[in-house]
Each structure stands twice: as C-alpha cells, then as structure tokens.
Amino acid sequence: MRVPRYWRNKLFRYRLVGWRCINCGAFHHFKPLVCKRCGSRGFREVELPKTGKLLAYTVVKIAPADFKDKAPYLIGLVELDDGTRILAQLTDFSQDELKDGARVEAVLRKIREDGESGIIEYGYKFRPLVG
C-alpha cells in the first residue's frame, strides 16, 4: 500500500476510530460522504470498544504476496461489545484459546513491512482477553 493511502486511514487502523451514521447507525471504517446503508449524510466520529467475542476464525495458508512471509496466520470475525462486527488478524492465541466464542481484545501490532513503500505498517489485531 502506498504511504499516503496508508496514512489517510490510520485512525481506524490504530484506534478503531470510524464514523457512525446519525440516521441509521451504520458503521463506516473510513470517512464517508454518503451512508452506505441509508444514503444520509450526517455522521459522528466514534471510537469502537476494544473488546468483544470471536464469532469465527480461520487460518490463511496461501497468503497474498504482501503477507507471504507471515503465513500461516489467523483471520477472525469479531463482534465488539457494541455489536459492531469487524474482520481482524488474531495474535497471541494458543491452540487451547482458539475457539469460536472466545473473548478478545484489540492490540496495536505490526501488520506488514517492506511493501512497495518500504515502511512498516501497523494496525489492530485481536488477542485473547484474559480474566
């Protein structure tokens, strides 16, 4: 990913900050002009909760080029405590902890490096919530 493109959307990637439609409540990862669900144009900035539960997970074996040296890695569908569903990489899971329904929390981690831009890209991942 080119540096400006990465940089433009770092609020969501670093802190799970996005925009919620004032009319219908739809969550948008990146600043929208028009709501994807109802078409209205009013939004408020929200920071999503950092904890939730794992609805389902899988393991990527044959990764896209930028992730080739990371495979195998975990991808999960997470339902945050406010009901928002997001896709994320999972990290720090032991085999025992890895089950659908597990409680998870967001952490900031390295996503990849040395792409076209050469920079190190950071973003959220989810790890098991202990206790």
Next chain:
Amino acid sequence: MGKIYVAGVGLTKIGEHWDRGLEQLMVEAALKALEDSGLTRVNSIYVGNMAGEFLQEQAHLGAIIAEDLGMVGTPAYRVEAANASGAAAIHAGALEIASGKADAVLIVGGEKLSDGLAEEVSSALLMGERQEYEGFIGADFYSINALLYKLYMKHYGVKDDMIAVFPMLSHKHAKGVAHAQYPFEVSLEKILSSPYISEPLRRFEVSGVGDGAAAIVLIGEKLKSKIKAPKTELYISSATDFMTPFEREDPLRFQSLGVAVNKVLDEAKVDRGDVDLIEVHDATSIMAAISLESSGFAEPGESGKLAINGEFDLGGRLPYNTFGGLKARGNPFGATGVYQVVELHLQLTGRAGKNQVDSPKVGMAQSLGGVGATAIVTLLKAL
C-alpha cells in the same frame, strides 16, 4: 429494447498455456466464435478481464484485441467487475445490441493466471475485495469464504459434507470434457481429506489456477434471419451488494444474486421452475451452496441435501455445472462468466456432446464478483 441473440461461441481449453499469451488465447477464442457465427466483422468488441493490469502489466486490452483480430477501427473496451468481468462484458455488449446501436458485437473474456506465482494470484483475487479493509489485514478471498462456511454450518446445523458435495458434482460433470482443466471425478472422501486452504475450506473445494479464453457473438433482430448458425435468445441482469458479507443483513445470502435472478426471470417472462439447467459460480464450495439458496433454487440450508439426492445431476431436476463449473472446467477469472454462457448455448443448441441435457429450453448462468458484491445473471432461451 430490442432482442438479443447469441449467434456464435468459441472457447479454449483451460490449463497452463506456457506457450501462449493472454492476447493469443483471447484471439483464438474470438476467431472460433466468429467462425461459428459466420460473421467476419462486428460493430464493437467488449473484453472481459480482471487481472491483466497486475499479472501481465497490460491495460488497454480492447484496442489490443481489435488489432490482433485484424479489426483496427472497431470500437473496443475492457470491462471489469472482479471475477464477474466476463459476464460484465456480455452485459455491456448486450446493452449495445438491445439499444439498436449495434447489429453485432463480439465479447471476449480472457485470463492468464499461470503468469503469476501462487501468492500473486492470491493478491489478484484480493483486488476484488476492498484493499483498505480486507486487503490491509490480509483477509484473502478464501479466508472470507472460510468464515462464511463456519457460519453456515453453525446456523443450519449441517456438516461439511453438505457443502463439499458441490465440488464432487462439478468434477463428475467435467469427466471427459475436452475444454475442462480437471476432466476427472473426485470422490467426496477425497475432497474431505484434502488439506485445508483456509479451515474449514479444503484444497479440493476451491477452483484452481488456469488460463483460458471464451468468446461469444451477439446479434440483434436485423441479422437474425441472415445468420444460419444455431442461435439462442439472451437476457441479462445485474445487481450489487455490500462488499463485505459480514456487513449484509444476512451474510449467508447473496442478495445481489437473488435480485438479479428475479429481474432476469421477470424480463424473460420465465418461471424459476422452467429453468432446465444452471451454471453456478462455484469458485468455492460454500459459494455454490449459498448461490443456489439465494436464488431460490433451494431452501436456505437445504442445497447440499438436494445435491446428495441427485437433483443437480445431469439427469436430475436441475442439471448443475454441466461441463464442470468453476471447480473442474476451470476458473480463469475474467473468462469464466463467458465460459458459462458458451456452455449454456452449446446445451440449448444441442451441441453439448456426451454432456447433453435432454432437450433443454431455458438455461441460467450466475457470475459473481468478489464474495457476491457483484452478481450478473444471464438467461438463454432455445429458439
């Protein structure tokens, strides 16, 4: 709107064509389609291709194909809608015929995936998802499918054999098909014991990497009586859905496909029950199951049971993927949607050889871009 007819079809065998480039494959298919129709010129050319800019670093395929066909001067464009690019090219060409602006158009879908390494093909496929979201975290096409697979099994309380039955069926129908990439049967046991590509999705539940091209000639009413080649009548509709299945009201339903199927049945004045055969977008086993259910050919959660009961066999109620579908005929991304329509046309004109379905009157092809964010549905009627 004027009527649209398929008047010629052509295709290449799908495989790893080390000795031929993307353009050559497309020209081979196009020449066959033109020859089948008896035409030597068309008003416009529409090229379907998804990954050429990435894998071959080649844009501007419209003008290139026009030149390589000796048709310099003819308007020619590439149309792109991820894995539905071929069907999108048909849609664009069909609209030009229906508008009356063109009397004949050529559609060519082509893709050459073997030019890329495995991870590059994965990257190409990921370009059909949103790079800002799925792309950034490496949630590739198969991982999204794997999550849907898990949700499906949990929601409907079914096991993986009810989903893995679809690749078995596609392989059964591909057996001995000359243009298929994998023309052999694979048992359900073998599918279910193949390694995970993205758990619970297994290696033998996803389409392979292949090169191929397919082409069709579309004509309008004006040329219909002048062309002697076997013809079928074509209807086509399309719809979109949210990019990420998990943001849809029901992730286990391709709303886009349901809408496009209803629209095309309505336009063609055909009842769902009158469809005699169907080509389903089985890029993965789970997409096949969800497609059949989203388009009303099976109740939610029931498609696997129908498949096991033989309803989708060549001699069944609704013959499915009669030349092997994406799984076994092959899935060269931007060509696939055109292959589907070529195969329907062969069936409806009685030229399907040993795979011939008993005198079909109506066939449907479903092409999906991404995980159902684009759905394009073509319906052919025998004349």
